Each structure stands twice: as structure tokens, then as C-alpha cells.
Amino acid sequence: MNPDVRELAAEYARALQGYLAGHGEAALQQAYEVGRQTLAKGLGVLDMATVQHWGLLRALAKSRTPQERSRALRAGQKLCVESLLPFEMAHRRVQEVNTALRDSEHRYRNLVDTARDVIYTLSSDGRLKTLNPVFETITGWSRTEWLGKAFAPLVYPDDLPRAAAMVQAVLAGQAPPMFELRILSRSGSYIPGEFMVTPQIHEGQIVGVLGVARDITDRQRADEALRHLNEALEEEIKRIAHALHDEAGQLLASVHIVLADIARELPTSSSQRLEEVRSLLNKIEEQLRHLSHELRPTILDDLGLQPALEFLADGVSKRTGLRISVAGTPGSRLPPATETALYRIVQEALTNVTRHAQAAHVAIAFSRNGHALCCSIQDDGAGFDVPTTRARRGQRGLGLMGIQERLNAVGGTLNIVSEPGRGTELLITVPVEATSADSHSARR
Template sequence: MTRTPASALYWRILGINGLIFALGTAVLAVAPVTISSFVLLRELPVLAVGLAVMMAANALLLRASLAPLEGLTTLMARLDSLRSGDRLATSRNGDLFHLVDQFNAMLDRLEADRSTSTAIVLDAQEAERRRIAQELHDEIGQSLTVVLLELKSVVNRAPADVAEELRGVQETVRSSLDEVRHVARRLRPGVLDDLGLTSALTALATDFSATSGPRIARHIQPLEGLSPNAELVIYRIAQEGLTNVWRHAAAQNAELSLTQAPDGRITLRIVDDGSGPPAKPGSGIHGMQERAMLIGAHLTITPAPTGGTGGTGGTGGTEVKLTVPPASRRTDV
């Protein structure tokens, strides 16, 4: 019969119990202790001590054999599908090391499948964004531009009172054209493809500062060794983080920083002095966590350090921090 981990554990427990009872029988056989056919009161302590010793030995041996089950239960309770790398340490001397190895292997497969599926979905999303941005720029943008030119020609020939009204229409069309271009840039920032991540983040912070939202200070360091996928992930997380600050945080100030440590580790931080982290993460935060997983990065969303942003003295606020490991340990889609 094939020896499986389950059968091995069965025979191990059976052997432990058999050994304990055999030792107990041997001790009673050689010990100068007799038991009457009717147990006397003075013999009860001897029996109680013997039973206690056997049960204690049995409990200790079984606890050592089944200890990995407690670790597995704890791991399953704290396991987060959006946090990778959480595994249970194995010891080749344990009785359940096969179970632990298979559980860790299962987690590896699940995380690999999730990363692959997420990468496919996000790639399709980026392709769709690129297509929509291109259509907005090439079709709607050009159509609005033609409308502006025709309006200009009409204004030049129209009577003064009508021309004044047409100028108002011109401004509305021009505003719509600017909005279309802004949406197209947010869907697929051409500056990211043309000039790189540093320029794209600078332009992103400038765009948000130009709105009626919080004032955004930026500290962006030029980076080395980033792949296009990693750059896109960092940009999208920064974009979503600033969007959350603008829409939900009710902040007056925010700070966007991107730094690279001497060991190659890259840190993106978005700190605001607003109302603090959300009580329940929404779809935007889940999307940020999924993107971080794609490049093996670690994302945390916590209350901002005391002092607010830039030492403004606030006590609330949120800190979004993305830590990207060095290039030798980063995985790209």
C-alpha cells in the first residue's frame, strides 16, 4: 500500500499511543507496586499518578506532531488575497511537513494564477484606454476643432449682436475641447510614453494643482532601472491616489514624492492632511493593490504621520506608500 502523509500521521499517532501504554505496562510490571482485586484507597494515588504521567506524555508527543496544524490555521485566518509571499515555515523533521509544503505550493499556484489573470485584465484595460484616448483625440478633438474654425468664420461675417452670442458658443466649444484633451491625457498620458515617469508625474501633479482641489507639493527624483510596466504601475497608483485626495479627502495640502534608495528600492508616497484613510477600501484601492502585486511591490494605506504634510501641523490625513523592490527582485508582467 502506498504510504501517504495521512497514513504516515495515522501510524505515527498509533505508535505514540502504543509506546506510551507499553511503557506504562512495563513500569507496572517491574515496579514494586501491587494492585488488589478490589482497589484499596491507598492504591488510588499510584493509579492516578500513572494515568497522569501517560496522559501528559501522550499530550506532549501529540502536540509536537500536530503543531503545524495550528500554524496552518493561523495562516489561513490572516491570509489576504492581495498580499503575496505569506507562507508557513517548514521543517523536514515534522510529521506534517508534507501538508505544509503542499499548502505553500497551493498558495504559490493561486498567486501565480491571480497575477496572470490580473495582468491580462489590466493589459486589456490599458489597451482600451489607449484606444478611447486615441479616438477622443483624433475624432472628437478634430471635430471640435473644425467647429471652432467654422464658428470663427461665421463670427467674422455675423452682425454685432449675433457675433457676441456666437463668441459665447465659441468659448463653450473651446472649453469642451480642452476637457476632451484632458480626459484623453488621463486615459493614456502621452508624456509617460514620450518623456518617462518623472515628467509624467510632474505633469500629473501640475494638473491636479490647477484644479480647485488641494495644493500639491512634489518631490520627484529621476529613477534608473525601471521597466515600462513598472513605470505604468507607479503612474496609475499615483493617479488614483491623487484622485482620491481630490475627491474624498477634503484636504488642503498634499505631497507627492518619488525616491530611489542606494540599494535600488523605489518609494512612492502620497500624503495629505485630509480626513484620513477610508473605513472600507473601495474599488479604486483594490485596483491599486492589484497593480502593486504585478511588480512585486508592497502598498500600504495608513494614517499620515503626525504633523500632516510638509509640517503643516495637522493630525489627520492619509499616507499612501508604494515600495518597489530593487530591479533584481522585481517581476514584470
């Protein structure tokens, strides 16, 4: 017999003897404590039964008459219940834990079964272990066609090295950032997916990969639509700029010719006043030319971002009295989409400053940092609470949203530093030395 069990049995026998000797509740408590100790030593119900059996045999051996034996049996039954109660508590705990576990399992199952993202697990050799139902909805494949098979044939061949690298990283215990893969659908087309993968751990060991994949077809379409929209907008702006500059300019030229004719037929005193009209017309022409250039500066296409921004700054300064400085240089010519985006962003930022900031000075500064071009637009105006304004879909919020969307289209980022009373700084970073199309698909 296990020495622990032997010791507990001796204690239990003493409790039973004590009960028979009239110790009552103290003996019952003693039996309860034996049960408690049996449990605490990690022994089981069968060990408890051995302890009880052994104690009862001892008591029966000491009983001389049938009456004494029947008393011993009744006492044994009472102490048996007492010593089992700790096990009853432990049993109820297990039941409660099991119920909670079942509920938790049920909730988890529900979540996985109704999720709109594909949730899957891979074994360490790259086989699909689990797939949730939405996999079928998105890809058209039946899950049974893929469960137990290698995931590789599901991935667009060019994306496979990246997929393999991510699996290796996870199996090595790293948490790689989000990445994109194109996934083969049953119809043969590829679906763009955004992936998040983490290690799957069993008893402290990494046994596979747990992945969540989102179908980003709609998002890519929306980005695409936005790019088209911006391109269409640029075309429309070009048309309006042309109408302002060329067509209105021609009309003004005709007015000048007519005025010259009239001047010849008028006395000198009146032609003096006509001269004033001519001078006003010249100013209008000048303004129209300037507006048309700001709308779509030919400078931007011909000479690049910096001269175009200096021209823009000059025009805004003249109209509003705001002092604007442009420092640093964006460097060599950038892809047209990036140049246009940056020009529009600075234009939008300056509109925001004149409308809301009550600033005296705006500093625009460029710096190159490897593959990134940084542009800072800083004013000394009223400032604002960034989260509140970004969440608002009003005029100001829309302006910032427009900036953000233009940056999305060229793979750039926007950082806003502002506080009420402390001015505002927009920090813009765009990747350079890549065409806008490349930088878009490289975005993760």
C-alpha cells in the same frame, strides 16, 4: 536488596506489626505512606510487592499460632491494598495521559490527512519520510513511489540549489522564510509550490525537516489574469484618450470652420457673440486635450514618470484647487509596466484624496534606496482607520485594493499610515533595475 527497598520494607513491617497491635487507621495510613514513598523514590510495583512480601514474612515469623498467622495474613491483605493506592493513582494518570495522547494523535492524523497543503517530512539526508494524501491529488504520484527516496528528483533542476540551501538552513537550526519551488508532477509538468519548512526535533536533536507546501497554480493564474486585465485596460484607455483627443478634436475643428463661414454672413454685432462661442469651444478643446492626456499621457511614454506626474498634478490642481507638490525624482526610466503602475497608483491616490480627504495639500515624494524606489503620497486631510477601510469592499476599499493589486503585479509593497484627523500617507516601494516579469517571479 536495594537499601531504599530495605528501609521501606522495615517501615511497612512496623505498620503491619502496629495494625496487629490494634493501631487501626494509623497503621493503615502508615502503610499508605510507605506506598507513597515507594512511588516517590521512583520504585515500581514489583518493588512494592517485595516490600509487602518482606513485611508479611516478618509478621508471619512472629506469629506462633495458626490463629495469629491467619490474622497476620488478613492484616497483610488490608495493608497491601493501602500501600498500592498511590500506584493506582499513578496508573490512572497514565491511562488518562494515554487517552489524551491517543485523541491528540488522532486529531493530528485527521488534520494531516485532510489538509489541502502537502505536509511532509525529510530525513537529514534528504529522503522523504512521510507524505500526506493530498500529495497524490496534487502531483498524481503515488506516495509509495517517493517514500524513502531522495526528494531532489521532484524539484525543477533550476530550483534545486535553493531547495538544498533551505534544507541545510533548517538542519542548521534556522527558520528560513517562505520560498517557491516548482515540483515535478506525474504528467511531467511542473507545479508551482510555496514552501514553509521548520526543523523536526526528536529528544532535543534536529533529526530532519518538517515542510508544508501549497500549490499556488491558481494564485499564479489569478496574478497572470490580473496583469492581462490591466494591460487590456491600458489599451482601452488609450483608445478612449485617442477618441477624445483626435476624433472629438477633429469635430471641434469642423465646428470652427462652419462658425467662421457663419460669421462672414452675420452683422458685426452678432459676430461678436460668435466670438464668445469660439472662445468657449477653445476651452472645451483645451479640456478635452487635458483629459485625454491624463487618461493616457503620451508624456509618460515619451518623457517618463516625473513629467507625467507633474502634468497630472497640474490638471488635478486646476480642477479641484488642491495644492500638489512633486519632490524628488524616480531616477532613470523604469520598465513601462512599473511606470504605468506608479502613474495609475498616484492617479488613484489623488482621486481618493479629492473624494474623501478634504485635504488642502498633497505632497508626492520619490526616493531611491538601492534596488528599491520609494514613493510617498501624503495629504493633510481627514485620515481614516486603516484596518476598517482595508477590510471594507466599498469604493474606498476597492481603490486601495486596486493599488495593492497593481503593486503585486510589479512586486511592490504598500504601507498605509493614517489616523482619523491626522492625514494619510501611502508609502509605496517597488523593486527597480529588474523587468516587471523578473520582479514578479522573484517575489517570495
